[in-house]
Amino acid sequence: MKVQIIETKESDGDWIKVKVDESTVSCLGFGEGKRTRDQALARANEIAVFCFENGGTQKILEELETTEV
Numbered sequence: 001m002k003v004q005i006i007e008t009k010e011s012d013g014d015w016i017k018v019k020v021d022e023s024t025v026s027c028l029g030f031g032e033g034k035r036t037r038d039q040a041l042a043r044a045n046e047i048a049v050f051c052f053e054n055g056g057t058q059k060i061l062e063e064l065e066t067t068e069v
Contacts, residue, residue, distance in 0.1 A: 003052045005044045016040040018047045025057050 004019045014037070018026040026047045030040040051057055 001052070001055060003048045005041070005048050016044045018044050018051065020051050020056065025051060 002019075002021055006017050006019065008015045008017060013029050013034070014031045016028045016030060016037070017024050018028075026044065028035070028040040028043055030037045034040075035043075047057075050059070
């Protein structure tokens, strides 16, 4: 698994994106009335670490299973 944090400049603004295996999992806009670049980068780091530790964007907190008799 490869987790990347990238910065882009697009027609609709500036973005910090988190990618997992080439798929974008989070887009954080910054500047002009939005969060600052540093705030977006800090949140992107939190998301990237979470994805790296859990193998993706989700973590199972609890799971219940029954067996049919």
